[in-house]
Amino acid sequence: MTASRLGVVVAVVVVVAVLAALPLFSSDVIIQFGINALLLAVLAQGWNIIGGYTGYASFGNSVFYGLGSYGVAIAMVQWNLPFGVGMIFGAALAVAFAFLLGVPVLRLKGHYFAIATLGLAQVMSAIVSNIGIAGQNIGLVLPPLNNDHLFYELSLGLLVIATLTVFWLTRSRFGFGLIAIRENEEGASVMGVNTTLYKVLAFALSGVFTALAGGIHAYWITFLDPESAFDISLNVKMIIMAVFGGPGTVLGPVLGAFVLSAVSEILSSKVTNLAGLFFGVVVVAAVVLMPRGVADVMRQFRRTGWRYFAENLRAHRI
Amino acid sequence: MSAILEVKNVTRRFAGLVAVSDISFTLGKNEILGVIGPNGAGKTTLVSLISGTLRPTSGEIFFEGSRITHLAAYRRARLGIGRTFQIMRPFPGLSVLDNVAVGALFGHGSGESDLAKAREKARAQLDVVGLGKFASQRAEELGGPNRKRLELAKALAMQPKVLLCDEVMAGLNLVEIDEVIEVLRKIRASGISILVIEHVIKAIKKLSDRLLVLHHGNKIADGPPDAVLSNSEVIEAYLGSRRA
Numbered sequence: 001m002t003a004s005r006l007g008v009v010v011a012v013v014v015v016v017a018v019l020a021a022l023p024l025f026s027s028d029v030i031i032q033f034g035i036n037a038l039l040l041a042v043l044a045q046g047w048n049i050i051g052g053y054t055g056y057a058s059f060g061n062s063v064f065y066g067l068g069s070y071g072v073a074i075a076m077v078q079w080n081l082p083f084g085v086g087m088i089f090g091a092a093l094a095v096a097f098a099f100l101l102g103v104p105v106l107r108l109k110g111h112y113f114a115i116a117t118l119g120l121a122q123v124m125s126a127i128v129s130n131i132g133i134a135g136q137n138i139g140l141v142l143p144p145l146n147n148d149h150l151f152y153e154l155s156l157g158l159l160v161i162a163t164l165t166v167f168w169l170t171r172s173r174f175g176f177g178l179i180a181i182r183e184n185e186e187g188a189s190v191m192g193v194n195t196t197l198y199k200v201l202a203f204a205l206s207g208v209f210t211a212l213a214g215g216i217h218a219y220w221i222t223f224l225d226p227e228s229a230f231d232i233s234l235n236v237k238m239i240i241m242a243v244f245g246g247p248g249t250v251l252g253p254v255l256g257a258f259v260l261s262a263v264s265e266i267l268s269s270k271v272t273n274l275a276g277l278f279f280g281v282v283v284v285a286a287v288v289l290m291p292r293g294v295a296d297v298m299r300q301f302r303r304t305g306w307r308y309f310a311e312n313l314r315a316h317r318i
Numbered sequence: 319m320s321a322i323l324e325v326k327n328v329t330r331r332f333a334g335l336v337a338v339s340d341i342s343f344t345l346g347k348n349e350i351l352g353v354i355g356p357n358g359a360g361k362t363t364l365v366s367l368i369s370g371t372l373r374p375t376s377g378e379i380f381f382e383g384s385r386i387t388h389l390a391a392y393r394r395a396r397l398g399i400g401r402t403f404q405i406m407r408p409f410p411g412l413s414v415l416d417n418v419a420v421g422a423l424f425g426h427g428s429g430e431s432d433l434a435k436a437r438e439k440a441r442a443q444l445d446v447v448g449l450g451k452f453a454s455q456r457a458e459e460l461g462g463p464n465r466k467r468l469e470l471a472k473a474l475a476m477q478p479k480v481l482l483c484d485e486v487m488a489g490l491n492l493v494e495i496d497e498v499i500e501v502l503r504k505i506r507a508s509g510i511s512i513l514v515i516e517h518v519i520k521a522i523k524k525l526s527d528r529l530l531v532l533h534h535g536n537k538i539a540d541g542p543p544d545a546v547l548s549n550s551e552v553i554e555a556y557l558g559s560r561r562a
Binding site: 171172173176177179180183184186187188189190191192193194195 | 369370371390391392394395396400401403407408409410411412416419420421423424425426428429431433436472473476
């Protein structure tokens, strides 16, 4: 392990420790903001597996989120099962969905894949609205648990596991297969990568983390309906956060989620009406000035300095 | 010489176009078979049919006696069929070393599961093709001739039994061509059978044990290089008939 690598590991451990201790000395508002930011980071990290590492820009991840939410809600409300069982049920639904729809949909590439997955959330929302056990279009109300500390620590734990999983990807045969698919799918297949299986597994893995985040969120909010559970704008958010931070990197999506959550929170409390507009400006500026995300800026900045942004600007021919 | 690869009456149509028409041939164990033909003769299609990125419209392909006609590309790779691409297909964002490591991680016999060991094997292959000093560069930073070498190293890292080379010498200068010929000879000496597609007649004549000529998707000659290159039908395909 090189010195700089060791530095990153130590820094990450310290940050996690500080985050874990945060609820002990902060207000309810901060904790609630924290839960949201942590769950969004899990979503960005989950999307990173299929979008960042495998190169398939999925707009179907909000389906996983919805399935996870409904998994917990149905298990707890309809079957009186404990929360943990609901989480497993939700994750199982996500895996089943990834295999069932992943096989046909992952045959499509690029924009075609994105558009095909774009429709999935809409379809699921319509289906769930007609299922009795899921409360149809009225939704379900979960038993309230007034313990934000617990939800906070659960979210943090899930984020740590998701990030460790992505870290494992970067040094495993499986992860190399995914990267090879992203870089050149035909090239990967003639070198012995079972591309269909790997893509579906990546979709499922991405789905598990997304579903678990959905499950925690549902129990925390205690209410869900089809429209909010299968919300496509959440999918857009996770993509923006992952891409802002640096897709295909271990820490980029987490960083992106934290930074953008904070920016969006500050904007909406200070300038309210124009928050959405400012958020858009931030995203456009990020795409133009640092198309490979914050992670790449941090890696290159020491070498190139401010020229980094100028060069990206020039590359866009603006 | 017993055959390691056998192509039997293989035809491939793209809508109205017959790219490969009823072609049969064998590749012997430890043989270097050259495949030549004018542009559009069906050479690359043939390689794609063998490596599995395309399926034949009709006909059969056998590898070590078992039928692989409809096997997925990755399964053929695991059986021991490696290929290079004429239009290079590197993993652009990965380092040169990791490009080759992918071959070692997957490849023949489903490869090496340990990343560090795969990288070690990859480094050895880079030295074989003379790319050792570029190991840590990103693949997209390599120039043309080195990309050709990278294609070769990637295929070799799979430890294939059969190597299909699709124009690995195109665009190289004479010195570079001689280097590649040397590398291919070394590869053959290590026990790998090779099918080479090439435009550079001089080079392929020097290298091949046997030559196969394609023209408009048909096989028009198959035999020792000297005999094939003096065949009147072959000369006609390349130069046109002398007098109409």
